Amino acid sequence: MKYLLVLAAGVLFGVTLFVAAMIYNPFMAERRLSPISVTDAEVMSLTYVNVPSESIIFTNDGESRQQPHPAKVLQLWEAPIRLTSMMTSVMRDARGRTAGIGVKFSSRSERTRLLNGEALVDSTWYIHLPGRGSLFIEQSENYWPFFREVAFPAWRSSGNNWKGTWLGDMSAGPGALGTARVTGGSGTLRGLATQGVESLSARAYSAEKGLVAAEGRLLIELPSIVADDTSQ
Amino acid sequence: MLKTFIIGILLGFAAAAGALYAYPAVDQHREASIVSVAPNGGNIESFHVNIPMDRVMVGAPGRKQSVPPGMQWPTDEELSGIRMELFKVRNTRDIVVGVASRTSASDADVIDWVLHLPARGSLYATMQSQASEGGMRRGGITAGSREFAPLKGFMTERWVADTSGEEGAPSGRIELSANYIGEYIPEDEDGLE
Numbered sequence: 001m002k003y004l005l006v007l008a009a010g011v012l013f014g015v016t017l018f019v020a021a022m023i024y025n026p027f028m029a030e031r032r033l034s035p036i037s038v039t040d041a042e043v044m045s046l047t048y049v050n051v052p053s054e055s056i057i058f059t060n061d062g063e064s065r066q067q068p069h070p071a072k073v074l075q076l077w078e079a080p081i082r083l084t085s086m087m088t089s090v091m092r093d094a095r096g097r098t099a100g101i102g103v104k105f106s107s108r109s110e111r112t113r114l115l116n117g118e119a120l121v122d123s124t125w126y127i128h129l130p131g132r133g134s135l136f137i138e139q140s141e142n143y144w145p146f147f148r149e150v151a152f153p154a155w156r157s158s159g160n161n162w163k164g165t166w167l168g169d170m171s172a173g174p175g176a177l178g179t180a181r182v183t184g185g186s187g188t189l190r191g192l193a194t195q196g197v198e199s200l201s202a203r204a205y206s207a208e209k210g211l212v213a214a215e216g217r218l219l220i221e222l223p224s225i226v227a228d229d230t231s232q
Numbered sequence: 233m234l235k236t237f238i239i240g241i242l243l244g245f246a247a248a249a250g251a252l253y254a255y256p257a258v259d260q261h262r263e264a265s266i267v268s269v270a271p272n273g274g275n276i277e278s279f280h281v282n283i284p285m286d287r288v289m290v291g292a293p294g295r296k297q298s299v300p301p302g303m304q305w306p307t308d309e310e311l312s313g314i315r316m317e318l319f320k321v322r323n324t325r326d327i328v329v330g331v332a333s334r335t336s337a338s339d340a341d342v343i344d345w346v347l348h349l350p351a352r353g354s355l356y357a358t359m360q361s362q363a364s365e366g367g368m369r370r371g372g373i374t375a376g377s378r379e380f381a382p383l384k385g386f387m388t389e390r391w392v393a394d395t396s397g398e399e400g401a402p403s404g405r406i407e408l409s410a411n412y413i414g415e416y417i418p419e420d421e422d423g424l425e
Contacts, residue, residue, distance in 0.1 A: 003236050010240015017241065018248040057289050057303055057318070070302030074288045078320070078328040079261035084350045086318060086331055088289060090306050098308040101291075101316060103333045107350035108258040115252050124354040124377060126346040130310050130339050136346065136356040138377035174377075183375035185358045186340040 023148055028117035034169045034197045035177040036219045043219050046099060046127065048089040050200060050216040056101075060085035066210040083108040091127055091218075100129035109140060119144040120172065125198075125218070133187020137196055137218070139180030142172035150205050160207040171197045182220050196220040260351040266324050267412075274385055274413040279347065281319040281332070282402040288318040288331070313338035321347055321408075334406075336361060343369060345387060345408070353378030355410065357387035367391055373410070385413040 022028065036043060052058035052066045059068045061082045062075035076084055084107040093099040102125055109120035125137035145168050154162035171180045175195050184192030197219050204212035267275045281287075290299040292315040298305065314337050321330045330349035336342070347355040359371025369389045376383055388411075393404040 003233070006233055006236045007240040007243075010237040010242075011244035011247065012240075013237075014241035014244020014246075015248045016244075018245045056291065056305065057300065059288060070300055072302055073300040074320070076320070076331065080263055080327070080329050081320070081331055081350055083258065083260060084331060084348070086288065088291065088316065088318065090308070090311075098306070098310045101306070101311055101314055103316065103318065103346070105331060105333075105346070105348035105354065107260070107348070110256060110258050110260055110351075112257040114257055115249065119257075122350075122353075122378065124346065124348055126333055126335065126344065126356070128314055128316075128335055128337050128340075128344070130313060130337065133340055134335070134337070134342070134344050134358070136354075136375045138354060138375070138381075181375075181377075183356065185344055185356060185374045186337075186342045 022114070022117075023152055025117075028144070028148075034171075034199065034219065035179060036195070036197045036221055039221055042222045044222055045094040046091045046102070046218040046220070047094075047096075048091050048102065048216050048218075050089075050202075050214040051211050052087065056088040056090065058085065058087045064210075065208065081107075091129070100127055100132075102127035106141075111140070114144075117144045118142055118172070119147055123198075127218075129187075129189070131187070133189035134185040135189055135192075135220070136183045136185055137180050137198075137220075138174070139171045139196075139198065140173040141170040141198065143170070146170070146200065146202070150202055151207070154205045155207040157207075161212070162205040162207075163203065166202040167199065169197055169199045171199075192223070194221045194223060262351045263323060263325075263327055263329050265352075270411055274411050277410045277412065278324050279321045279329070279332075279408040279410070280324075280326075281321055281406040281408075282326075283404050283406065285402060286320040286322070286328075288320065289316070291316040319406075321349075332408075343371070343389070345371075345389065347408070347410075353380045355380045355387075357410075359387070359389060373412070380412075383412040385411045387411070 052069045057073050059073045061077050088103045091100045091102045104125050106121050106123040109122045112120045121141045127135045150162050150166050172178050179195035182194045182196045184190050199217045202214040206212050267277045270276050291305045293312050317334045319332045320328045321332045323329045332347045335344045341361050343359040343361050345357045354377045356375045357371050358374050359369045363369050373385045388409045390407045394401050
């Protein structure tokens with residue numbers, strides 16, 4: 001009996017050790033430099049407030065950490081869409097002016113492999129920029145670095161929150177360099193096929209409510225023809 | 233005693249790693265796709281949206297009643313020509329299988345649909361704003377992700393009013409029909425050898 005108890009304690013310690021090794025392993029899913037930030041091409045920058053309560057609408061299954069906004073919005077409780085969220089937000093340009101409106105669909109990905117430091121979300125953006133046209137952006141996002149460096153410290157703290165500055169690229173594919181695939185649908189952006197990167201800048205996080213102060217940014221590489229058209 | 237403890241640690245470590253490897257962290261619920269073969273090639277898949285019960289959001293300037301209640305649609309002048317709606321999308325068995333956005337923009341004179349089916353991927357279609365006879369709109373599939381990435385084709389949209397008169401019945405439905413045409417891959421003669 002004594003040996004069984006010692007074995008059980010050892011197993012528990014082993015599991016704890018494994019979890020700690022995953023969270024503190026510096027070689028797992030380190031934040032990378034965005035390939036878009038070193039490109040020679042012109043780049044379009046779009047920012048949005050990444051806090052559900054400050055978006056136009058945000059909805060999910062209603063049982064997740066992030067609460068739907070406004071409170072009476074239809075919730076996505078049906079089984080095929082239970083792991084999905086939708087957010088509509090005003091998109092702003094690099095100078096903070098209103099550039100358009102966007103909707104983001106995010107679903108937890110079945111390709112998630114926590115052993116490899118991949119907590120993946122398959123997301124799709126539709127963005128309409130008046131005077132320019134519309135964009136469709138498809139990507140996988142990896143939330144593991146965010147979980148490790150923001151969510152876990154918030155959960156561990158006595159106040160159940162985290163404050164600081166965290167900036168990271170969320171895009172992790174399908175592009176070979178971990179970039180999102182961007183397609184233009186209408187207007188001057190029609191026919192555009194390029195790549196982009198979404199990043200998250202978090203300043204406050206609550207273990208109970210999720211993101212409290214955060215901003216998202218989309219950087220989209222523009223081929224020269226489109227860049228000339230959109231700059232006019 | 234120490235040996236037992238160390239064996240326990242190794243067992244715990246291996247069990248945690250094995251469990252993470254063997255069990256999927258995410259398991260999306262799947263409904264069987266209902267696809268039929270088109271007479272002139274390609275496959276057809278139909279979806280619909282019941283109005284008003286599947287409507288998640290109607291965003292347009294100047295609306296007296298916002299959907300959902302309490303939503304503040306931005307009043308920026310730049311967005312005055314945009315109307316954006318969000319829906320739940322159903323398959324032909326009337327089961328919710330995804331979500332969608334429908335955006336009409338006066339500046340581009342188009343209607344854009346994005347269908348997001350979590351277990352399968354997303355589909356983006358751009359339609360002409362003018363409906364043809366019979367109230368149907370048609371547009372090309374511009375892009376797709378995952379399962380839909382290699383597919384081209386077109387999508388149609390049609391409003392069908394409910395005439396059943398049943399209590400609790402929707403006022404109508406938006407019918408979407410996606411016609412997928414896969415990319416032709418020529419047979420590799422060398423591969424047959």
